[in-house]
Amino acid sequence: MEPLLLPPIKDLHRIEVYEAHGGYAMLRKALAMKPEEVTEEVQKSNLRGRGGACFPTGLKWSFMPRGTDKPKYLIVNGDESEPGTFKDRQIFEFNPHLLIEGAAIAAYAIGAETVYLYIRGEYARWIKLMQQAVDEAASRGYLGTGVIGSEATIRLYVHRGAGAYICGEESSLMNSLEGDRGYPRVKPPFPAQNGLWGCPTTINNVETIANVPLILRMGAAAYAAIGAPKHPGPILVGVSGHVNKPGVYELPTGVPLLEIIHGYAGGVPGDKRIKAVIPGGSSTMILRGEELEGVCMDADSLKAAGSAVGTAGLIVMDEDTDLIRVITRITAFYHHESCGQCTPCREGTGWMHKMLKRFEASEATEGDIDLLLDVANNIEGNTICALGDAAAWPVQSMIKRFRGEFEKRLKHGSRKPAGETAAA
Amino acid sequence: MFSDEQRTRIRELTKRYQRPQAAILEALWIWQETHGWISEEGMRAVAELLELPYHHVLGVVTFYTMFNKKPVGRHKIEVCTNVSCMLRNSDRILRHLERKLDIHAGETTPDNRFTLVEAECLGSCGTAPMMQIGDDYHEDLNEAKVDAILSNLS
Secondary structure (H helix, E strand, C coil): CCCCCCCCCCCCCCHHHHHHCCCCHHHHHHHCCCHHHHHHHHHHHCCECCCCCCCEHHHHHHCCCCCCCCCCEEEEEECCCCCCCCCHHHHHHHCHHHHHHHHHHHHHHHCCCEEEEEECCCCHHHHHHHHHHHHHHHHCCCCECCHHHCCCCEEEEEEECCCCHHHHCHHHHHHHHHCCCCCCCCCCCCCCCCCHHHCCEEEEEHHHHHHHHHHHHHCHHHHHCCCCCCCCCEEEEEEEECCCCCEEEEEECCCEHHHHHHHHCCCCHHHCCEEEEECCCCCCCCEEHHHCCCCECCHHHHHHCCCCCCCCEEEEEECCCCHHHHHHHHHHHHHHHCCCCCHHHHHHHHHHHHHHHHHHCCCECCHHHHHHHHHHHHHCCCCCCCHHHHHHHHHHHHHHHCHHHHHCCECCCCCCCCCCCCCC | CCCHHHHHHHHHHHCCCCCHHHHHHHHHHHHHHHHCCCCHHHHHHHHHHHCCCHHHHHHHHCCCCCCCCCCCCCEEEEEECCHHHHCCCHHHHHHHHHHHHCCCCCCECCCCCEEEEEECCCCCHHHCCCEEECCEEECCCCHHHHHHHHHCCC
């Protein structure tokens, strides 16, 4: 597949280069369509969100009420913070106008006059690049009042975050944008009914929005034919960890993980065996290396394998990796990032982290494995937002698929001989 | 205090939003860029300008890791130690910095030149290990590269 999101065109971030390659023609095309026709086209393309949840984008747009006198908003989520994820950054750097064009088309489709592009605060350099691109787009009439001679008004503001993983969660992001602490909100109501300042709001990931002009250019049917039928399109796969050529690869969905690792990412250094992979960012369930045959980078295949495509941030671990150290570090992260609203997450993530440190130090006792699993199970599904689940899944899957690693780290002599009862 | 120019800039930024409070992060950024950290004076200045209670500003400042709640050195070095960096030996980079600067992560050198901290994932997983100094990312690090980067700092 020719790269569509990140085509190898020199200086594509410059607006004149982007225009020379057909840039902003799809905004023109969209403005000549009815907004609902644009939404329909995106629905037909089967584009699914690239921020982790894989929700159908066109369907999400269709939830936006027509006939309301409240202002409507589009938020583009560029808070990219899931460990192992570094893809949206490539769009900011190499194809910012594709993102702006997609955002303008999406805003038109849902009837929003204002777009906020929320970018994580640490991406200072990319915030500057995006701001430059936004200013250029506005100076050429692609943003502002009466976009390229139409009736549409579309304003786009870059909004800088300040360091909080939770703000990538859509309701937390809205609170952060409004100037409150970034606490997640209880859903329902959903953002399309009651979002930013209580107004109808759609929140889409950066990569998702960058796909929108491609759909209009190719047509929904041709787009839907790329990659995995139920989760089609190009996808930015970020490969990190123990590979020879880590980086972001633009691929059609549905490429086998082993082909990504050995083909695109150049294999494992020293030709070592793959012990484990985390397929879609740190919150997705870990898979054993020997279970990867036939597993592909798309929503259905990874779900069937007992994990998820998430943000397609593929983390590869070779045979020498200390997985207890890995899970302890991941859990430390979720503990640090828990916003503290919900008790199961606030207390549970810290509890899991403390227990995992006991395993790390080979100080754990036999009952600790099941206790750890019990704590994880009591977090999952019992919190306002998905951070609790995101903290529980890696622990649950690590115990399920690598229980032996935990058993090896029990305190010497604490393991009961087989057949002995707990009471003995 | 904010300068007149800064006050005008922040007031201009509030127009982007339905409610002026939404400019709070921008206002705090402007304060931190000027003073290096967010003091009580800074929070009171933001509160006054955006007509918010002081406790609201305090609540927001303490929610975000990037706002410095106490003074930091001239260069704040943040080493990512999250999973992708860890797999590519970020602990060696952190230890090297601790030895070189003779401080632990979380501390500032006595001459106030450097503050060293451990950071969560900064989105450089494909170019790990990495560190951020101020606004700049330094990627694909090894010990020698770290030395060269530090020697170029004032």
